[in-house]
Amino acid sequence: MLLREVEYAKPASVADALGVLAQNDGARALAGGQTLINVMKARAASPDVLVDLNGLDELKGIELAGDGTLTIGAMTTYTELMASAEAKARPILGEVVSTIADVQVRNRGTIGGNVCASDPTNHLPPLMAAIGARFTIAGANGEREVGADEFFLGVYMTAVGVGELLTKITIPAGKHDGFAAVTLGVDGTCIANAAASLDGSLRIALGCVDAVPVVLEPASADEAAVREAVRGAALDPPSDVHATAEYRTHLAEVLAVRAARQAQER
Template sequence: MIPPAFDYASPTTVNEALALLGQNPDAKILAGGHSLLPMMKFRLASPALLVDINKVDGLAYIKEEGGWLKIGAMTRESEVDRSALVKQKYPLLADTARVIADPIVRNWATVGGNLAHADPANDHPATMLAYGARLVAAGPGGTREIAIGDFFVGPFTTPLEHNEILTEIRIPAHKAGDGGAYLKIERKVGDYATAAVAVQINVDSKGRCMSAGIGLTNVGLTPIRTAKAAGLLVGSSLDDATVKAAANAAAEAAEPSADNRGSEDYKRSLVRTLTTRALKTAVERAKAG
């Protein structure tokens, strides 16, 4: 399959890229390209210009700074998967990067692309919702921060303007008592989730839940954050009854539709099971470190 014809530009700075986007209303950003190019091959997308940001310097990094884990938007999933820092302190993120697409695709797929595409089936959105991440976008007038909760406004729709580029993802830096997990049910490696659940919690020294975030993958038109489920956890000792109540609340928050991956009921049941299991793992991890 062959994409329709287009022009191509490969800027080396964010400003150049922004200028190209500004000049071309039918331009699209080419990041990892592993969602965009297949869509173009099926002729479901036909941008007039591809602005390839793979050669823009300074958009790929993972570092702790000023109370945040900062991830450059062009950081490849394989780099996240390899990162000792992520492995050690951000297990929810590590779990997530490991199950996105397949190992070869992860060499190109980027964290920023996974979010900016705003596909409810993508994995990072739920994780970033659970973390309460903030996104940094560069535009002609400078940069702005967008809270993750404001980012997924519709299917494949974000508040990013045509002439804005997502440049950085900020996750609150790890602190004592943090723990998280991402559990995904997929039909095979490389598949989108039938359902997946991201959980991030913080527990105090007595095992009391101080904060919680829960995000759901591919069970709605957008990635879903379940404030209600998370709210049930906060202040509790994460006892079985509370976990069960939270899992039920997460299942209620899901709005899945039936497809080849399963019925609405099945997907809702999965959300319940996965929330319970992810919480168990998150608690273990929180207590361990």
């Protein structure tokens, strides 16, 4: 509760938003606010200006192209994604998103806000990395698109720089996906998670074991190969109150196997 003083801007367009963000190094985009406002309550962050992206229809909406490619506006809420007929083209998206936090948070929290927070305990970073999502970032000099490996740079750090905005996320067609997690209680704070996607070859992304998702490409999708890939990654996860590094490393392997199995079974 009780934020530091902050200014508030409500731009009428993405262009306006970029303008405000460019004018002030201390400006920060406010998406759903389900992370940022809490960080501000703790006074762990105190931007000078909040640039409210709510209401910018340009950043909303989910489109499904003929080739199965999904384009998700950054300001799409979790609830909107869960309800979207288009998003069902990649079923894992709705399934995982439905386990994030709770109804209220899903009603207001956004897909873009989630990935921009780059919280290592969140589900979307590894999922996006596994399914090959690409991120469109707009700035004064136009748009650029990056993959997950370039997008997630560190804890609470992404490729979205000062004066820039994430506008949309593009997800290729696919359905052989899997996801597994161990959380505190049912769908609580995540201890470890793993996403897998099979598209000819298997790609696994591990969460909670490093600042950014750890992406692995096992030689094959069978259990032994998956285990070998995880062991070969020489994980060095953090220890905290919920898990020792050893336990996290162990969970990463078990969850990778489970996610891979689910991906294969689809």
